[in-house]
Amino acid sequence: MNLSKVGLVASSEFQLAVRTKAFVIGLLLMPVLMGGIMFLQRRAMDQVDTEARVFAVVDRSGKLFAPLERAAAEYNAAAASGKGGPSFVPVTVDAGSRSAEQIRVELSGRVMSRELFAFVEIGESILASDGSAEGSFGYYSNHPTYTLLPRWIEGAVTRIVQAERFRMAGVDPVVVSKLVRPVKAVERGLFVRDETGKLKQADTVDAIRTLAVPAGLMFLLLVSVMTATPQLMTTVLEEKMSRISEVMLGSLSPFEFMLGKLVGASGVTLVFAGTYLGGAMAVAVTQGFGDIITARLVIWFVVFLCLAVLLFGSFYGAIGAACSDLKDAQSLMTPVVIIIIIPIATWMTVARAPDSLFAVAVSLFPPATPFLMLLRLFLHPAPPAWQVGLSLVLTSATALGFVWAAGKIFRTGLLMQGKGASFRDLAKWIRAR
Amino acid sequence: MDTAIRLREITKRFGDVTAVDAVSLEVPAGCIYGFIGPNGSGKTTTLRMIMRILLPDHGRVEVLGDDGTAAARDRVGYLPEERGLYKKMTVRRLLRYYGRLKGRRAAEVDRSIGEWLKAMGLADWADRRIDALSKGMAQKVQFMAAVVAEPDLAILDEPFTGLDPVNADVLKDAMLDLKRRGTTVVLSTHDMNVAERMCDRIFMIFRGRKVLDGTLAEIQAAYGADTIRVRTEAGRQALAGLPGIESVNDYGNMQEVRIQGDPQRLLQQLSSRTSVTYFEVTRPSLQDIFVRIARPGPEHASPPTGGRA
Numbered sequence: 001m002n003l004s005k006v007g008l009v010a011s012s013e014f015q016l017a018v019r020t021k022a023f024v025i026g027l028l029l030m031p032v033l034m035g036g037i038m039f040l041q042r043r044a045m046d047q048v049d050t051e052a053r054v055f056a057v058v059d060r061s062g063k064l065f066a067p068l069e070r071a072a073a074e075y076n077a078a079a080a081s082g083k084g085g086p087s088f089v090p091v092t093v094d095a096g097s098r099s100a101e102q103i104r105v106e107l108s109g110r111v112m113s114r115e116l117f118a119f120v121e122i123g124e125s126i127l128a129s130d131g132s133a134e135g136s137f138g139y140y141s142n143h144p145t146y147t148l149l150p151r152w153i154e155g156a157v158t159r160i161v162q163a164e165r166f167r168m169a170g171v172d173p174v175v176v177s178k179l180v181r182p183v184k185a186v187e188r189g190l191f192v193r194d195e196t197g198k199l200k201q202a203d204t205v206d207a208i209r210t211l212a213v214p215a216g217l218m219f220l221l222l223v224s225v226m227t228a229t230p231q232l233m234t235t236v237l238e239e240k241m242s243r244i245s246e247v248m249l250g251s252l253s254p255f256e257f258m259l260g261k262l263v264g265a266s267g268v269t270l271v272f273a274g275t276y277l278g279g280a281m282a283v284a285v286t287q288g289f290g291d292i293i294t295a296r297l298v299i300w301f302v303v304f305l306c307l308a309v310l311l312f313g314s315f316y317g318a319i320g321a322a323c324s325d326l327k328d329a330q331s332l333m334t335p336v337v338i339i340i341i342i343p344i345a346t347w348m349t350v351a352r353a354p355d356s357l358f359a360v361a362v363s364l365f366p367p368a369t370p371f372l373m374l375l376r377l378f379l380h381p382a383p384p385a386w387q388v389g390l391s392l393v394l395t396s397a398t399a400l401g402f403v404w405a406a407g408k409i410f411r412t413g414l415l416m417q418g419k420g421a422s423f424r425d426l427a428k429w430i431r432a433r
Numbered sequence: 434m435d436t437a438i439r440l441r442e443i444t445k446r447f448g449d450v451t452a453v454d455a456v457s458l459e460v461p462a463g464c465i466y467g468f469i470g471p472n473g474s475g476k477t478t479t480l481r482m483i484m485r486i487l488l489p490d491h492g493r494v495e496v497l498g499d500d501g502t503a504a505a506r507d508r509v510g511y512l513p514e515e516r517g518l519y520k521k522m523t524v525r526r527l528l529r530y531y532g533r534l535k536g537r538r539a540a541e542v543d544r545s546i547g548e549w550l551k552a553m554g555l556a557d558w559a560d561r562r563i564d565a566l567s568k569g570m571a572q573k574v575q576f577m578a579a580v581v582a583e584p585d586l587a588i589l590d591e592p593f594t595g596l597d598p599v600n601a602d603v604l605k606d607a608m609l610d611l612k613r614r615g616t617t618v619v620l621s622t623h624d625m626n627v628a629e630r631m632c633d634r635i636f637m638i639f640r641g642r643k644v645l646d647g648t649l650a651e652i653q654a655a656y657g658a659d660t661i662r663v664r665t666e667a668g669r670q671a672l673a674g675l676p677g678i679e680s681v682n683d684y685g686n687m688q689e690v691r692i693q694g695d696p697q698r699l700l701q702q703l704s705s706r707t708s709v710t711y712f713e714v715t716r717p718s719l720q721d722i723f724v725r726i727a728r729p730g731p732e733h734a735s736p737p738t739g740g741r742a
Binding site for chain 1: 481484486502505506507509511513515516517518519520521522530531533534535536578
């Protein structure tokens with residue numbers, strides 16, 4: 001094998017890919033756009049929805065409206081001074097001599113005519129402290145998807161009712177809150193002795209370090225590989241249809257050509273993933289998690305990224321070589337789609353029990369290994385060295401096998417024009433001399 | 434080295450179709466060797482086997498003294514029938530890429546690029562993208578891509594396609610220049626005039642088998658002097674029903690006639706019918722021989738023996 005030719009193809013592939021406007025836009029503008037959209041959405045929610053929500057309160061207990069009005073005033077003052085959003089305006093309803101039915105019909109009419117946004121009906125016995133109290137109150141509106149107001153009323157009424165019940169029972173609410181304070185379990189790792197034999201303080205377990213970082217890495221790998229490798233199919237198809245591949249095969253073997261393209265694609269994927277990883281690192285540092293992205297993590301990420309590009313890139317490259325147009329290629333892509341679902345469907349199960357038989361088996365299945373073994377490497381308990389070693393051997397062997405088979409498909413497929421190939425044809429081309 | 438290409442009984446099948454059937458051939462070094470044959474006759478498959486893009490099912494291919502793939506990939510330049518250029522690359526970058534893929538150092542390739550761009554009149558276009566070039570310019574770039582690494586053997590499949598007469602002349606001169614430098618040129622073409630005028634030897638493949646191989650003179654000699662070019666006042670009508678005529682190729686003002694028998698007798702018969710203004714006894718042209726082989730009809734005999742396969 002001529003490595004300098006492989007390098008030339010890789011360098012050309014890399015330059016052709018990263019110099020395109022589409023790559024630069026996808027790489028840099030996409031996060032900016034997404035961040036901008038998220039910011040705008042957030043601002044829009046707060047700024048646009050500033051309408052006052054007037055709601056009627058039928059308080060049959062006779063003791064809740066006043067504190068509810070005070071709570072609303074406090075909420076509105078906070079909204080006006082900082083976070084923005086709508087204001088809540090409760091209005092009391094005097095039942096007078098009308099029946100409950102008459103009041104409900106009248107208030108429903110006022111909601112429909114937009115005079116009110118909603119109305120609330122609080123029962124007489126809601127404050128009973130002997131256990132006979134009603135456990136709910138009615139909220140009526142013709143805006144079922146608007147949850148901000150009902151959730152706020154629910155919280156405010158609950159707090160008011162609890163305080164009133166304590167008062168009626170002669171219990172100091174402050175004392176109660178002290179007595180019912182929850183007892184929290186602080187999760188830590190195991191104790192270990194350091195080199196001097198001294199017992200080392202166990203680290204506190206936090207969700208970001210234990211799950212968010214490994215899962216985030218796995219998905220970054222997945223997105224990077226699935227963004228860069230399908231490009232191989234497109235470029236190979238274009239080279240085949242414009243007969244560039246015939247010129248190339250006059251200068252190097254199909255295997256060298258394929259490998260060069262894969263190395264180039266690995267470079268493109270590394271730039272893509274590196275940019276996002278760098279961004280994540282910057283965010284982590286600003287949020288006080290600067291220590292979570294370590295050299296060990298980056299090295300394993302790069303190793304598994306290269307293996308994943310070889311695996312999926314060779315598959316996509318072979319499809320490009322075998323087909324004559326993108327429509328043909330769609331039908332041959334089904335296996336990749338099925339394989340890529342495996343890490344997405346199983347990562348939570350693997351994360352919950354990283355040392356289970358299922359987690360071991362699925363992370364040793366070569367097409368899923370780059371994603372799931374990477375995940376396991378940063379979960380606790382970490383996989384034993386033999387499993388990591390075996391996964392590397394199995395995945396490397398599979399990747400080389402894929403590249404070899406793709407090279408064989410290249411040799412035949414690149415010179416075939418006209419109808420697309422079936423899996424049967426591909427198998428025949430792989431077996432061919 | 435005396436022989437640039439040596440093919441020994443090579444056969445290539447695609448499923449049930451035998452594209453190339455036990456073809457043997459020796460291409461002497463330093464010559465221009467013409468490859469002719471109708472579409473689908475196995476010409477491109479043979480060229481691809483020489484390039485080692487395809488491997489024969491049987492037989493042996495030796496290129497520049499090497500029966501492996503190294504020589505084919507590093508010392509052979511290839512211009513395929515259908516063009517393959519990266520449209521978004523500049524001319525210079527593309528030529529450098531193709532040249533370096535042949536194992537040449539960057540400095541050597543750059544020097545060669547400069548010379549070829551000047552020779553082909555494209556020096557001002559060196560830093561323009563391929564998709565900005567005209568069809569003729571792109572064709573010249575494709576040719577340069579095949580020869581920029583200064584190969585010992587250049588395989589050119591229909592190099593004149595899409596070129597106007599001026600650019601065709603530039604390319605012809607470039608090919609002759611290659612020959613003067615000692616490069617062996619395999620020229621695959623459908624233009625029999627080009628093959629007659631430029632090629633030292635001609636090989637014809639038909640239905641996967643070699644049917645002609647030799648110099649133009651050898652090939653024509655094998656077909657004898659059975660061709661008459663005649664111009665009469667009555668045109669083609671004057672030839673109707675005359676004995677000994679095997680076929681008539683009518684060019685309107687002139688007819689090319691293949692006969693069996695004595696040309697003088699034909700002249701006498703024609704003179705008795707009409708006024709004969711031109712009468713030439715000649716050897717068949719390569720075009721005529723090609724058509725005789727590739728369009729066999731009741732009046733077309735199988736290739737005669739001698740001076741061919």
